[in-house]
Amino acid sequence: MDLTPAAYDHCELCPRRCGARRTEGRPGVCGATATLRIARSALHFWEEPPISGERGSGTIFFSGCPLRCVFCQNHEISQEGFGLEVTTGRLAQMMLELQAQGALNINLVTPLHFAPHVVEAVGQAREMGLTLPIVCNTSGYERPELVAALSDVVDVWLTDYKYASPSLARELSSAPDYPEVAHASLAEMLASLRAHGGRLADPDGPDGLPGRMLCGIVVRHLVLPGHADDSLRVLDDVWDLCGNDVDLSVMNQYTPNEECRARGGNLARGVTDEEYDLVLDHADDLGFDRMWWQQGGTVSESFVPAFDATGVLAPADEAAGGVH
Numbered sequence: 001m002d003l004t005p006a007a008y009d010h011c012e013l014c015p016r017r018c019g020a021r022r023t024e025g026r027p028g029v030c031g032a033t034a035t036l037r038i039a040r041s042a043l044h045f046w047e048e049p050p051i052s053g054e055r056g057s058g059t060i061f062f063s064g065c066p067l068r069c070v071f072c073q074n075h076e077i078s079q080e081g082f083g084l085e086v087t088t089g090r091l092a093q094m095m096l097e098l099q100a101q102g103a104l105n106i107n108l109v110t111p112l113h114f115a116p117h118v119v120e121a122v123g124q125a126r127e128m129g130l131t132l133p134i135v136c137n138t139s140g141y142e143r144p145e146l147v148a149a150l151s152d153v154v155d156v157w158l159t160d161y162k163y164a165s166p167s168l169a170r171e172l173s174s175a176p177d178y179p180e181v182a183h184a185s186l187a188e189m190l191a192s193l194r195a196h197g198g199r200l201a202d203p204d205g206p207d208g209l210p211g212r213m214l215c216g217i218v219v220r221h222l223v224l225p226g227h228a229d230d231s232l233r234v235l236d237d238v239w240d241l242c243g244n245d246v247d248l249s250v251m252n253q254y255t256p257n258e259e260c261r262a263r264g265g266n267l268a269r270g271v272t273d274e275e276y277d278l279v280l281d282h283a284d285d286l287g288f289d290r291m292w293w294q295q296g297g298t299v300s301e302s303f304v305p306a307f308d309a310t311g312v313l314a315p316a317d318e319a320a321g322g323v324h
Contacts, residue, residue: 008034037063037083041311058103164233226266
């Protein structure tokens with residue numbers, strides 16, 4: 001699969017394969033042209049324990065997204081286009097700055113509609129001394145061919161698996177092919193992991209925290225109100241494909257945004273304890289050994305940082321007042 005800048009000429013990087021001429025300034029379904037845009041670069045402490053630990057994950061948020069999830073909490077960057085234009089070289093420098101701040105890894109959030117930039121930036125950063133694992137934090141809506149092409153760039157896949165139902169995926173993310181695509185991309189992630197020798201992590205810390213993941217897959221699933229039945233099917237699919245080769249993260253942070261409240265129905269409320277416990281119990285019954293969950297009362301806003309271009313400009317530019 002072409003991961004040079006020419007891929008933007010007639011873009012087919014994501015499953016939409018919209019053919020946008022991004023090099024001519026025409027945005028794809030993802031909302032992005034061929035100009036790299038970043039919304040934030042900073043330590044982030046609210047990922048799963050093997051990703052954030054106590055020191056934090058070096059998280060870089062990319063602008064744009066191929067999905068259109070009605071419940072998205074990052075809509076400022078995923079759908080409204082917030083972010084600053086940066087060069088590939090500046091992206092590589094951000095990675096090194098996060099490493100200097102003590103980050104456990106470099107966590108690229110929704111980056112793969114900019115895959116050519118990502119590959120080049122990681123290569124440059126490695127040449128300049130980057131030693132941290134690269135985490136790809138993805139919606140799961142990725143072409144398997146792209147996942148395979150990135151197998152020597154990405155060390156850890158932090159991937160969503162949102163739906164088992166095509167109709168639910170159509171209704172909430174405008175992507176009826178999401179279940180098929182997510183399953184195929186997860187299968188490719190698993191093949192890559194096995195080819196690299198399987199899950200690898202630092203030793204557990206003396207405080208009981210799990211060691212930093214160096215190579216592996218964390219599959220995330222957000223339980224949605226009124227759709228616990230679909231969550232059970234998602235867990236069945238993940239278990240049947242991966243078993244205990246992956247870590248599982250069952251999230252309880254659904255928070256209705258303005259659009260969901262306006263829609264009414266189940267999406268206008270939070271997930272009940274009964275719904276969440278049903279999904280957790282099913283995960284236990286299936287046999288997942290490494291599973292992460294969230295305490296009751298958790299809401300998405302607790303985990304959403306301020307998208308204010310922190311860390312995006314070079315330090316000298318920020319000191320000169322480059323962000324307004």
